[in-house]
Amino acid sequence: MRSWLTDEFEISVPVLSAPMAGVAGGRLAGAVSAAGGMGLIGVHPGASADWLAEQIGSAAAPGRPFGIGFIGWALSAAAPGQPDPDELLRVAIDARPAVISISFGEIADHVGPLHDAGIAVLTQAGNVDEALAADAVGVDIIVARGGEGGGHGRNEVATLPLLQEVLDAVDTPVLAAGGIGNRRGLAAVLAAGAHGALVGSAFLACPEAANPAEAKQAVVEARSTDTIYSRIFDLAQSLPWPPQYGGRALRNEVTRAWAGREDELARGGPAVVALADQLKSARQAGDVAFAAVYAGQAVGLVESARSAAEVVAEFAAADELLARLR
Known part of the structure; x- marks a missing residue:
């Protein structure tokens, strides 16, 4: 070829x-x-x-x-x-x-x-x-x-x-x-x-x-319809990605709770600080129910x-x- x-x-x-x-x-x-x-x-x-x-x-x-x-x-x-x-x-x-x-x-x-x-x-x-x-x-x-x-x-x-x-x-x-x-x-x-x-x-x-074993298993189990495009994880962690570049990841508890609330995340506050801490802990523990698992629609x-x-x-x-x- x-x-x-x-x-x-x-x-x-x-x-x-x-x-x-x-x-x-x-x-x-x-x-x-x-x-x-x-x-x-x-x-x-x-x-x-x-x-x-x-x-x-x-x-x-x-x-x-x-x-x-x-x-x-x-x-x-x-x-x-x-x-x-x-x-x-x-x-x-x-x-x-x-x-x-x-x-x-x-x-x-x-x-x-x-x-x-x-x-x-x-x-x-x-x-x-x-x-x-x-x-x-x-x-x-x-x-x-x-x-x-x-x-x-x-x-x-x-x-x-x-x-x-x-x-x-x-x-x-x-x-x-x-x-x-x-x-x-x-x-x-x-x-x-x-x-x-x-x-x-x-x-x-x-x-x-x-990537962690838990993330790999989540990828294997995911369907093509199980992703979401958003800025949720970047805003929650204060990552300086330009706004035109959001991220496509597997849906999880965080995306379900914060979808459509990006403006709230951008404003910050105690809830966002708590979310950032939760994401850090989830990432360290390999807890894909909360940590970001970036994947495209071909994941299915x-x-x-x-x-x-x-x-x-x-x-x-x-x-x-x-x-x-x-």
Whole structure:
């Protein structure tokens, strides 16, 4: 199964695993790359340079191309008491990954230095304007990310209509993301003209993923209708995500109690402080009845805990479906 993506990076399956903060560490990224795709490490806000170096060691171990993903707004300035984002970028650049992803914030200042280091730049776009802006600053890969996608991003346009618009609007190579959970989804976006897919939810239950066992089980049990897009978890924890980038997660006790009350969360107060404490405790205990489990609508396609290699093999079978079109 060949595309621009497979030829450019010498991989055999046109799938990149999404840089999911808290889930996509070096072990998952390395396993995806070893299986023929390309795995991306997800760098969470507050990550240390030592942590990143350790994850890079795991991802690079198979000797296959891998990538590193950053959150754009977290690179803008160092928060008090937090690691220097410039140091994190230096560690990433020194590792010479095949791809560095920077999404959900300013990317223009990073494109030149990454290109000088021989690293391809990827960014996610949730609407055509974002895709055009990315194209204008010279990124190498644009991901058309639809609102079905898990984790953070825009919720304006679904994947398939967005992909068609972006493909018509830019000449930069385009991948698709959001709702792509198996070989059928990959075949669909490849047939539409994408060069591959950025996939998250399909890897959430893999043993190589860094999320808790309770979260993996919740993913296996979830249906495609069990997600909600909101800013509830960010507002409750005072996380500085720009308001246009909410998050899609599994519904739980917190989303049921606070859906439609985002303005109340934004105002703060004793109830919000108590909720933040509850979320912290739930996260530490792996209590998914309250802690956030970010997942997209393709979560309903995750029926069991499979290894990263098995998930990549499932996507590789898209070639059998595409053969029907030849």
